[in-house]
Amino acid sequence: MDRRGVAAWCLYDWANSAFPTVIVTFVFASYFAKALADSPEQATGQWGMAISLSSLLVAVIAPVLGAVADMAGRRKPWLLVFTLLCVSTGAALWTVLPDPAFAVRALVLVGLANLAFELAQVFYNAMLPDVAPRAMIGRISGWAWGLGYAGGLVCLALCLVLLIQPSPPHFGLDAATAEPVRATALFVAVWYLCFAVPLFRLTPDRRSRGLAVSTAVVHGVRQLFGTLRDLSRHGNIVRFLLARMLYTDGLNTLFVFGGIYAAGSFAMDTQEILLFAILLNVTAGLGAAAFGWIDDLIGAKRTILISVLALTIFGGAILLAESKLWFYLLGAALGVFVGPAQSASRSLMARLAPAELRTEMFGLYALSGKATAFLGPALVGWIALWAGSQRLGMSVILAFFVAGLLLLLPVREIR
Numbered sequence: 001m002d003r004r005g006v007a008a009w010c011l012y013d014w015a016n017s018a019f020p021t022v023i024v025t026f027v028f029a030s031y032f033a034k035a036l037a038d039s040p041e042q043a044t045g046q047w048g049m050a051i052s053l054s055s056l057l058v059a060v061i062a063p064v065l066g067a068v069a070d071m072a073g074r075r076k077p078w079l080l081v082f083t084l085l086c087v088s089t090g091a092a093l094w095t096v097l098p099d100p101a102f103a104v105r106a107l108v109l110v111g112l113a114n115l116a117f118e119l120a121q122v123f124y125n126a127m128l129p130d131v132a133p134r135a136m137i138g139r140i141s142g143w144a145w146g147l148g149y150a151g152g153l154v155c156l157a158l159c160l161v162l163l164i165q166p167s168p169p170h171f172g173l174d175a176a177t178a179e180p181v182r183a184t185a186l187f188v189a190v191w192y193l194c195f196a197v198p199l200f201r202l203t204p205d206r207r208s209r210g211l212a213v214s215t216a217v218v219h220g221v222r223q224l225f226g227t228l229r230d231l232s233r234h235g236n237i238v239r240f241l242l243a244r245m246l247y248t249d250g251l252n253t254l255f256v257f258g259g260i261y262a263a264g265s266f267a268m269d270t271q272e273i274l275l276f277a278i279l280l281n282v283t284a285g286l287g288a289a290a291f292g293w294i295d296d297l298i299g300a301k302r303t304i305l306i307s308v309l310a311l312t313i314f315g316g317a318i319l320l321a322e323s324k325l326w327f328y329l330l331g332a333a334l335g336v337f338v339g340p341a342q343s344a345s346r347s348l349m350a351r352l353a354p355a356e357l358r359t360e361m362f363g364l365y366a367l368s369g370k371a372t373a374f375l376g377p378a379l380v381g382w383i384a385l386w387a388g389s390q391r392l393g394m395s396v397i398l399a400f401f402v403a404g405l406l407l408l409l410p411v412r413e414i415r
Helices: 001-017 017-034 040-072 076-094 100-126 136-165 179-202 214-227 233-266 272-300 300-320 322-350 355-370 375-387 389-395 396-408
Strands: none
Touching: 001 017, 001 179, 001 396, 017 136, 017 179, 017 233, 017 272, 040 100, 040 179, 040 214, 040 233, 040 355, 040 375, 076 355, 100 214, 100 233, 100 322, 100 355, 100 375, 136 179, 136 272, 136 322, 179 300, 179 355, 214 272, 233 300, 233 322, 233 355, 272 300, 272 389, 300 322, 300 396, 322 355, 375 389, 375 396, 389 396
16 A cells, blocks of 8 residues: 555545535635625525536536546546636635625636536545555545545634634735635635645556547547446446435535525524534544444445434434524534545445446446435525525435435445
8 A cells, every 4th residue: 555645645635625614615605695695595595506506517527527537547637627627716706705796706606616626526536446455445535534624624723713713804804895704715725726736746546548538538428328328237336326316415405505504593603603614524524534444344335324314313403403502512413424424435436336437437426416416405495495494494404314315225335
């Protein structure tokens, strides 16, 4: 095992987790709700639609790019392109002023950055079986995911201490135009870029097959259609992907609306939301790292079942909570099982995917995470607008968790 390559691969999780944590879920989502939307319900609906549209594009594009990458051989060039796209469009959020006239710009930039982030994940995840020994796939996936939550935690803490909290703001920032909050977008971009560098320098990649780009595209698309025609040969993988499609939609919807729900239902300000996010990242990171050992011990499927069941229970309790204290306590408990549900899903896919179709299968894995990803945020947004209740809208998440659990039960894990 190349320890430096493994460490650099894990560090990419530390690098990219700052984007969904600070931008998609907490700081910029809260900023959008408070400064660019007319009401919490409108913010929920508009933000949800932007994330839904980008997720729909991921579902369409990811399997094709995965098949092409399998034909070309190398994965890091693709990963580099989408990393740079996410960094640049995320940094452009600095230009979003606290004025409803900038709402469309914010939604377009967030949608593009989220698209690039998710496509980068296809190629990053597909590297796992080549980086980790088979007996340690669960642990390395869990450690990387735990490191990702730690990265999100540290980045959030620095945003709080250096940018949000100081009064008057540091670095000559103007609080009247929300520059301390907007500057978090620049901070995340620099963070992501700097900590992604070791992967590109130290982690080995597959060899190029020497195919021209046009040839790789033609053969890759042909291979993808062949795989889709023969899905019956991969019935076990299909069952897993369908299950993951549902419980991951629940998780993604939870992440998208976490900050908006806290701001709307509990009147939490930006600093309170950041403190809650830090608490959530601590418990999620510890859960992901600890359950990595459990994954290798009892199997990824059982780890997922335990995690999603716990998410359903604690998620339901949060929707019934009336005080900020219970919201904090139940959110921390829920966080323990967020990381394992994600990292064990990645390790299970790594074990199930045939080596020659690995990136393509992780493209379908991305599809399973995004094919209905537009549905969760859209349903939450529509129901919240229709009923005038964020809590009722958020209850949709529990249905996705339960449906995913039921579909996962017949999946056979390859140990």
